[in-house]
Amino acid sequence: MDKLYLILLLAIWMPLQGRAQGYSDSLTQADIAKEMELQNFVVTGYQRIDRRKMTGSSTTLKISDETVGAVLNVDQALSGQVAGLSAVSSTGAPGAPLKIRIRGISSINGNQDPLWVLDGMPLEGNEIPTMEDLKDIDNLYQTSIAGINPADIESITVLKDAAATAIYGARAANGVIVITTKKGKAGSPKIDFHTKLTVSPNMGLDRLNLLNSDEKVGLELDLLRSNYTFRENKGDVYRILSALGEVDAYKAGGWNKLSAEAQQRIDDLRATNTNWNDVLMRTTFTQDYGVSVSGGGNKATYYASVGYSDQQGNVQGVSANRFNVTLKTSVRINEMLKVGASLFSTHRKQTSFMTDYNGFVNPVYYSRLANPYFKPYDENGNYNYDINVQGGKEDSQLDFNIFEERANTSNERQDQQLMAIFDAELKFVEWLKFTTQLGLQRDAYTIEKYAGEKSFAMRKDLERSVYLYSDGQRPFLPTTGGQHKVTEAHSYQWTWKGMLEAQHRFADTHEFQLMLGSEIRHIDANSTYTAAYGYDPRTLTTQTVYFPSENYAKTFPLHTETRTENAYVSWFATGSYTLLDRYTLGGSIRFDGSDVFGVAKKYRYLPLYSVSALWRAGEEKWLRRVEWINDLNLRASFGIQGNIDKNTSPYLIGRYDRKSLMGISEYVIDAETAPNPSLRWEKTKNVNVGLDLLLFNGIFNFTVDYYYRRSSDLIGLKMLPLETGFSSTTINWATMENKGWEFAISTRNIWSKHFHWTTQLNIGLNNNKVLRETVSENATYPSREGYPVGALFALQTAGLDNQGYPLFIDKTGNTVTLTELLKLNEYGASTLTAEEQRSLYTYMGTTDPKVSGGFINTFEWKNWTLGINFTFNLGMKVRTTPSYNITSYDRGLNTNRDILNRWTPTNTGSPSSTSVNSDNPIINILNRLTQANTSSPLPALINDTDRPAEYVQYHDLNLYNMLDIHVRNCNYIRLQSLRLAYKFDMPWLKRIGITNASLSVEGRNLFVIASNYDNYLDPETMGNPYAQPISRDIIFGISLGF
């Protein structure tokens, strides 16, 4: 392979030495003309392809306030704009990344995020971690694309099918998003300035439907007389009665048997209502400023910009800001050589609350738990402690006060990012050029967490570190001072690619295009975490920790480090042949090699290829005669995308560690991962068929694509006989398919002199199915085989029995108790086999949208522009956390009003039927609109003494979460942007040098139409009680051009 390339390159290089060809100055002019036709080209990151020869499926989006509204991050810009791309928020925290999926999911265990490319350089650091633990949402997380200033972006191209992405090789399996930034244009210097000021009103926690003081006190009183005994001694009512010694009197005789003092104190409690909404949430202001200078002459162009944005979250103490500097220049040295350089530099800072180990401190979560009768301050303005917030142990009562916590803890992340891109283009002859690009990306971040001595977080760690010394119990962490934890991470990548491009047209009928290239890439990343205890923020000193043993030292690590290094080498080629400007045949191939550790060399390179065709039927003579058809293109492509799992190997791979077996510490190599002797690449076969239609002189523009993607040899878990020494191995085993339709329709509804109205509708339909997967033999939760990768399963319930316990529907349709369903023995264990237990579950739906898209209307009247953008995601299901747990509702904590509707001997209701969930999302919306609120009671609170077997299932095995009543539909249509702008064109403005000026006001997320999301802040975040609300923003914008 190496030699072949050498010969090829020499063959091209040698004849060029001293060779002379005619060049003329008009080339420069031609180039400028080409710039003008930007819209006629698709930027793939490697090439600019003439749209008339583009065989792949792609969507290009011009980024401006008019098209996407005032967005602060690039990923927000894509929401609802591209058919087949779904973007879902997981939290409303400022700067939080969106989960973006292009054409569904093609990997089970691997990365599912698309590849982002900035001006030809693939970016690192855009994988969003799967937040298995819901509390992970509190981790400050940043992607590298979040560092790009949206004001610097000219356009974004989303490459969807194999024909479009094959050139990116293995990393393109999840689609590619190519960002093209603005550059200077020849002409006099142009200065643009914009500012956007945003108000985000306090959202209110009313949606959470929490108990008020009166209701909460009533609940506590009720529970105290009921037979529900879990954490009976919690809650202020119990504390009052217990202090007065009247608990037994109350239990025996009720309210009337209480002393006047007890009654008075309890009534006082009812009358206290703390407004947690104002304590925890706020109205915020966000600012965004930017200024750019651009221009150039015939030889050189430049673009420079500075941007600053400061975003405050609706949750107190949460914010994010960003400072950008961008410099770009392009210089034509002579007729042959053109060079360019770009520099993107960003500094970002994010602050948030510091969360403890159980997540109680998360303000959104705390807002659901804090008692409405609890006053955070006493009469003298001192902190009151909320001892209902649990420590790490069952009965610990650590002091917690949200104001104290906010004052004495901090959590801050700072990101520094520098990206540099250097290009050179060497044009040997008109038809042959060589281009090369060197891209550098350096990301560094620091996360600093501090908790002072007087903080719940510190108290909790002290409690966790209590050790039984010979002289008694005490914590081994220093008891004075706080803690300071710092994570420092750096990553550095360089990418260098070189490409030789040839293009020629013969006899005006045959057109060839060929590109050969190679690329190498190297990535280094490391991170260091240090923790210090006994920290004094005034003296910046810390204290020594004396761990009682090595094991305890592991629970409070003081220093950890990670280091990774990866390298990639690729070769690629693309080519196309066009006949008569109508028939295009394209193909591309790429060999990707990577440093996959412990992989035989033959597996290092995988050929990924695609073939594609385009027929511009509209150019056929017989169709040209049809005047109302301007364009009719048919596209088809087939290709293979692939990926290799870096975590398995055909060899036995061990991990170094140090252990001390006896007196001395020794190196050990733990080899707990089974080798995979038949490791293969994961492959995805793609078929894409598309149609582009342009009718009535561009009034009606329609694109439809159908795709089928079959991913095979996916890495999946397979159970092994234990006698092999391993319990499972990951092998190329699973199979999955995605199929779907994408529609993009844009119409010019009205196009008169003063009034324009255009509409755009993007719809992506995706159907995902896991064709083969194994689950472990003893798993009691079903396999996704035959269902989507995001499948949710639940136990079908049928109302409650006469003691308030859930009833179930078994496989034969009979209504049975849990004991009967699972055939529980007296200890609460199911006597069914694991397989039988799996079969009890019913498929409820998938967590990924089946239909997603956007609906965009733009109205222009004289100088006024009105834009209305809707985005929608339909057909999702979400498993919510039960509003109260039937075995372990802690009466010391608040909850929502669902609990008032629980089954009690006096609230038995009538046996209810479960609501009908349809697969059709539209019907579900209608159901939701027509459905009256059913008031059949919810399951009763239960005790371990009654039906102990069922109690074990609900309490110890968390079966309650698995009931179908917690699975909800999630369909929503969000008014993403409503924007009104006015463009000034008074002549006097020109006289004072202002070439353009506009004012705008925009509302973002003003409302959402969704299936029932009662008790939750947003439909998107229903599954996660820790997620911050998605803010509603009013944005005032001014932009000026000089």
Next chain:
Amino acid sequence: MATNQTHKIWRTKFTRILSFFILHSSFFIFFSCDKFLDIQPTGKVIAETGEEYRAMLTSVYNNFPDDRSLTMFRTDELVLDPASTESYDLNSYFDIWTWNDITPDENTASYSWRNFYHAIYIANYIIEHQSEITQAPTDSVRQMVGEAYMLRAYSHFILVNLFGEPYTYCNPSTSLAVPLMIEADVEAVPGRATVEAIYQQLLSDIAAAQQNLTVETWEPDLSYRFNTLSAEAFRARVCLYMGRWQEALTAAKAVIEAHPQLENLTTTTYTMPDHYKSVEAIVSLEHVLKSAYKRAGLPNVAFINSYRSGDMRKARFFKAQTSRVYNVLKGVKNGDAEDKEQYHRSTFRSAEAYLTAAEAAARLGSLPEAIELITPLLRHRYAAAMVTRLLPQLEAMTQEQLVDFILEERAHELCYEGHRWFDLRRTTQPRLERTYDGKTYVLEEHDSRYTMPIPTEAISANPGLAAE
């Protein structure tokens, strides 16, 4: 004219340098790619060098399962008691203690089936790759291979004694025990091998180990590793379990000859015999009576009271809290600040060789030889006056009585070191009985529960194991 202009361009220094740089360096891209891709990830390793293979072996030693500890609950050594046993300990050990193997509580402590086979896998891997080990002298490679054979045999030995019928109480050539794994193969779906096949493999592995092992004694900190003598000590134990008395006698005598040292418990300057620095230690791998087990169960008072008067072990191994409650002093740190729990490990020690040799001799009918073989141990365990009184009694014993005496000595000497259950299985399989909360649980004489069923998780991962 165009030609001239182009020449001028080519002559421009900048262009020339840049073009050469770009194109020539592009050639670099096409070469030495494999080298560019050879990256050693930090922390991850495919073992190649002797040091790396050694670290892999150390990991196996470090994770070596302590299942022999769990068997203490099945014997008469430990007692669960409503007054002292915590409920979580009851969950873990009650069903083991009451021999309830069929329907145990789901929290019952499980046997480390997979861990033993993981040790066997690594041992097989080392045996198979011995010729590829680099940067290590032949001797140290051979030593590692010898240890691998020992690990493979010792793991199989424990498995066959946990889940296979006792060699002495079955037809070994037909009784199916556990799978025999002598190849590192993750794609294997093995079936159960016969007791005979496994024991034959043990003997051949021990022979192979003996050919390879080179280190006679490890320094104390590394004494968890198998040494040359351990192969002989292991052979003595295996032959004893098989009832091959002559071979057991020969092997045990060889061990005594090479390593006759015994701790003298009649003095005050002894080291606990289960301590890795004890003069008796041959291999100190397993730590049997960990504090977790000690917390769960009390030592059986009847067992403690069975020590004869004058037997120093009663005072050295136990400490009375009250007349009903004792603490076992084996397996724990003994007041000494330098001592640590993890120092109390014993897999092979010389006292066992004396007991094995004496038992084998007695079984073979050479009673005087048996007495002669056990005497040194008695002298180090009993007060001198007691030994003087004891020896004439021994000489007066019948063969049966002497064997019983030696077995009793074996119980008294090796208690809480994981021997008791295996010894009960191979010898008398007596009736055992316990009472908890007024309810009585019985293990009948020769009860089938002297052999445990294969763990359910093993069967569910390999259903073929359920076949009889």
